[in-house]
Amino acid sequence: MAEEKISVEEQLALIKENLQETLNQDIIEEVLKKGEPLKIYWGTATTGRPHCGYFVPGLKLAQFLQAGCHVKVLLADIHGFLDNLKAPIELVKYRAEYYRFVITALLKAVQVPIDRLEFVLGSSYQLTPEYTMDLFRLSSVVTEHDAKKAGAEVVKQVENATLSGLIYPLMQALDEEYLKVDAQFGGVDQRKIFALAKEVLPRVGFKERAHLMNPMVPGLQGGKMSASDPDSKIDLLDTPDVVRRKLKKAVCTPKEVEGNGVLSFTEYVLLPASTLQYGTPKFIVPRRDAETLVYTTIDEMNRDYAADILKPQDLKPAVTEALISLLEPIQAEFNVSPEWKDVELKAYPPPPAPPKKEKKKKDKGTFYPRKAEAKADGHVKDADKGKVSAGQDGGTEAIQKLQISDK
Incomplete structure (x- = not known):
């Protein structure tokens, strides 16, 4: 598909099509009016096999690309491990690579240019000392109640949950800063995490981002x-x-x-x-x-x-x-x-x-x-009855061994 220059209004219409909700739309408009590509990230925990439900966010990524956005796909291998061990740590590397193949092929299938598509592996920066220190800083301003509430619709809820479920939403918020994006995209089930990011990132000196939400498709x-x-x-x-x-x-x-x-x-x-x-x-x-x-x-x-x-x-x-x-x-x-x-x-x-x-x-x-x-x-039954009854020699030897005294 040949790329054509489109107006800010057309860009915004493509970006917002089929979305259920947008937070901080003014941030998006400001970037577009400058003539810069809007930088958006979408994260996916690399756990189960991608199914046709992935067409829903995939088609939105395609529309973002068509609107001239720079799209970063976070292959969230560490998140997959944190979410109640949905994916064994030994497999997440291969699953992240599998997701990369799938998402690339899906976008090519609808004939969208992918020159502004970028894949980022979560573990490539989430294990650095700088990220860890910022995560500690974030954890010092977020309560247990708020972290649990933020992840309620995303992190698997179990009785006596592990602490990893509280770390998950903090990392998703912090990823906005480390990926250097203007907006984060996800399903409306992520709204509480987006609201947490909007509220707490400025508390540790990072800027607020816009958030774009797809409806949940049955x-x-x-x-x-x-x-x-x-x-x-x-x-x-x-x-x-x-x-x-x-x-x-x-x-x-x-x-x-x-x-x-x-x-x-x-x-x-x-x-x-x-x-x-x-x-x-x-x-x-x-x-x-x-x-x-x-x-x-x-x-x-x-x-x-x-x-x-x-x-x-x-x-x-x-x-x-x-x-x-x-x-x-x-x-x-x-x-x-x-x-x-x-x-x-x-x-x-x-x-x-x-x-x-x-x-x-x-x-x-x-x-x-x-x-x-x-x-x-x-009495004797079965195949060798005759041998048992009379012996191999007809019973002669047995009779001779008998000692019967005459009275």
Whole structure:
């Protein structure tokens, strides 16, 4: 896609599209009016395998790049370790590399130039003495209550939690200063961490940043798209047959727009992707017994869906084929990249084979030939009955050994 110079208003519209909330928008406007590229960072803890839910922030990163922003992707390996040990420290390095491959391929799939995209590994600066000292300084002005509240929707909550869950939000706030950005981007579930950063960074002499928030998009089964529920998410490397099977099982209640994961995926992924790919938003729904429906806005789709003009049996196949088409260039890049394949095996090694079951000694049944045995009452059964009854020599030797005295 050829890069074109766009106005400040157009830049701001692209930056804010599909966002739920923006904090300190004046900071963004001030940078744009200077003609400088807005520096934005988005962090992702390198834990589970990235799934299609990553298209939601991924498409926003693409729009930031299209708006002329400089985008830093923080591959937060240390955060992944701190969040209740979601990722073993031995694997986070490989997982960070896997995420880099995935995010790059995802942005290339929607034909966005990535010359202003930068990947930063968290451990490359978070383990330095300077960062550690600033983290100590920050911890001296943040209470336990505020740190716990900030991470409540992001850090996994467990009974008798470890201290790492309190360090996590402080580091996310401090990263804004060390990455030298104007704004941080994330889901609306990060709002409390963003509010903490806005409040406490100036207390230790660092400037306030803007914050951009995506809404939380429901998964295919209605709730949050979760890596732990295989049916609620579609892996970016799932085959077309697997994509079709999973979307066939997706919850898509007729005439219900609220909480509909299939419609939400169209709104936040498929329509923005079509704009980036073709210059205009367009979503096509072929119908078997009626004319094809063509949508350019989600409002039109929601209205038709609520009126039962757009039905689940038409919407789901259309979303399925559009998603398969979007995944195709990502999977093609994976298939020709030995490095990516090698990293995948190291980052997500297959589970060990289950231990072999010990062979139980089979009961061979009452009719299996056994060594003959004399019973207490003197009778003998089984294959060698004759030998036991009379002996090998017909009993001659036994009779001779008997000492029977004549009376």
